[in-house]
Amino acid sequence: MNKILLIIQREYLTRVRKKSFIVMIFVVPLLILAMGGIIALVAKNSDNLSTLQIVNVSDDTKIFAGKFHDVSNIKFTVSHQDLKADKADSKKDENISTLYIPADYAKKGAIQIFSKKKSPMQLTDEIEKQMGDIAFNYNMVLHHIDTAVIHSIKKADISVNTVEITDAGDKSSNLGANMGVGIACAIFIYISLFIYGGQVMRGVIEEKTSRIIEVIISSVKPFQLMLGKIIGVGLVGLTQFSAWIILSVISSKIAGHAFNSPQSFMAGIISTLSTIPFGFILGCFLFYFLSGYLLYSALFAAVGSAVDSETETQQFMFPITLPLLFTYLLSVTVLFRAPDSALAVWLSIIPFTAPVAMMVRLPFDPPTWQIALSMFMMIVGFLFTTYVASRIYRVGILMYGKKASFKELSKWFFYKE
Amino acid sequence: MLSIRNIVKQYAGHRALDDVSLEVESGQVFGLLGPNGAGKTSLIRIINQITAPDSGEVFFNGEKLNQSHIDRIGYLPEERGLYKKMEIGEQMIYLARLKGLSRDEAQKRLKFWFDKLGMETWWKKKIEELSKGMQQKAQFVATVLHEPDLIILDEPFSGFDPVHAEVIKDEILELNKKGATILFSTHRMESVEELCHSIALINKSHKILDGKVKTIRNSYRNDTYFVEYTGAPLSLDGLQPFEVIGDTLTDDERNTIKIKLTEGKNSNDVLQYLIPKTHINMLQEVIPSMHEIFIEKVNANSLSHE
Secondary structure, three states: HHHHHHHHHHHHHHHOOOOHHHHHHHHHHHHHHHHHHHHHHHHHHHOOOOOOEEEEEEOOOOOOOOOOOOEEEEEEEEEOOOHHHHHHHHOOOOOEEEEEEOOOOOOOOOEEEEEEOOOOHHHHHHHHHHHHHHEEEHHHHHOOOOOHHHHHHHHOOOOOOEEEEOOOOOEEHHHHHHHHEEEEEEEEHHHHHHHHHHHHHHHHHHHHHOOOOHHHHOOOHHHHHHHHHHHHHHHHHHHHHHHHHHHHHHHHHHHHHHHHHOOHHHHHHHHHHHOOHHHHHHHHHHHHHHHHHHHHHHHHHHHHOOOOOOOEEEEEHHHHHHHHHHHHHHHHHHHHOOOOHHHHHHHHHOOOHHHHHHHHHHHHOOHHHHHHHHHHHHHHHHHHHHHHHHHHHHHHHHOOOOOOHHHHHHHHHHOOO | OOOEEEEEEEEEOOEEEEEEEEOOOOOOOEEEEEOOOHHHHHHHHOOOOOOOEEEEEEEEEEHHHHHHHHHEEEHHHOOOOOOOOOOOOHHHHHHHHHHHHHHHHHHHHHHHHHHOOHHHHHHEEEEOOOOOHHHHHHHHHHHHOOOEEEEEEEEEOOOOOHHHHHHHHHHHHHHHHHHOEEEEEOHHHHHHHHHHOEEEEEEEEEOEEEEEHHHHHHHOOOOEEEEEEOOOOOOOOOOEEEEEEEEOOOOHHHEEEEEEEOOOOHHHHHHHOOOOOOOOEEEEEEEOOHHHHHHHHHHHHHHHHO
């Protein structure tokens, strides 16, 4: 037992001390932060114009001028000079735009806005909206329709709130955010199973090709070495996740302060996320990551033991990655639209596909017995693959120069100690 | 120390070891000899509990071989290898701790060995930065760091230049003097006569010869002698108590002949016959070298199997 701890320690420390590991820890949250920053910046820019914009309305129709109302940062004035002089003004000051409304304003593209810089989207949106309203009212009056009646009809503002009926009473939820988190977790698990499984495989190949394997297994049993490696790399994965989560939280807090707006994008995200049962999702994520990792990394270790170099792994990798890839593709297309279909239920119970499939289904509150069965099957699954893998591994690590086939591997499985 | 009884190891398609039994006494340097593919490495792996025999038993100090003995054996495999990217000091300590040593103890002993073999400056180096010979030296240290009672060395001198091979040989002898039993496999016969007390010869999965080196060599004496004399070449009259099986003449008239005694005669008879005829410088019995015995036994064994 003590020897397994030593192996875990070595596998863990040699990876954690690598420069690439430390770099990754900081680069990934920085990327997340940068992405969040860009989104927040874009959101903020379209929220408010940074400086006061004056729109000088040059109106040939006399329908619109004077009927605009000012909004925050946009002020409307009526022009009393000709268009040429207005345009000259706009050319001098980038905060003054000239809105030109010709007599045949209804013709497409007739209305123009002149400014020194490209007009921000918010400005043109506001003008379009107000002109639409003014034109609407003008035409009502023109056709003798009572605008008061129309306004009362238009007032009906409808928005839908999703409310879940639970034993604890009704609660508001945000299905979109839940689904997003479920799929994000599924993708995360899918990717990390490959990353860390691959690390286990390369570790086994390294020990085999450097021939240190014989020294090690004259001190410990092959099974101890395999298990130590799997656990050590798994801990590296957990360390990396924790560091990312902590750093992301810290950096988003800092980012929130930097933008200094409680109503900002970040706050919006946080309030949306608060409707998600994080403890439960995080717990499930950890469970499916760990059990899925144990299940697959054992297979990866067996593959590593059967080959002499990484280039030979292809033929074995394909059948291993197939169920995961299959579920992953289904998840992002079909599964989240029909989370209670027979296919989804089966995929979330079969251990090879469950880590991805169940994470996608979780936000849709699958029956508790299905979650329990799925988790039970995961445990059975990884015990099974670890057993099979260790029997192949103990023979494979001492085999050199023999091109292994699946037939060969099954023979190894039945070898006596 | 080590008692190997009726070991059989079957691999798919061929039998690596067929009913092999050996006794290695405590404090010995024991040579495991045999051509490539004879089954030496298979046997060594069984002793190291890397693989298990299909039948037969191994006893270590009278106890049936089990996991508790692992820490008392040091093993240098034929195919050397260490973690390439790991610092050498850290790696040695790791390997020693896998053999049950505490970190402090491992560190202390490692310092001793590094000082002794002039490796003080290697501590922080990575294996891939060392030359092949240096790597081998490091691996030898890793093998003996936990002061095992039994040291198993598979082809210990392969990969060393003559100078380093000599250093390692001296270290092996010193460890043996301090009480460690050494079991090593080799096909370098000159090192066998120099180092080994006993040997076993394995060929084609069978043990074909074992015993003390002296006893074996003596048992292969076949009444052959070298005679060196000064003077004109001998003329023989047909009554001599021997048969000439080879002769050389040298410039300054010191001549050598190789003779085989006639049945029932001894060296005194040879001298009595030769002294009146010439001036004898030397009469020396030819005891077959392990090399010759090895070749002879392996060839005979091969013929009998064909």
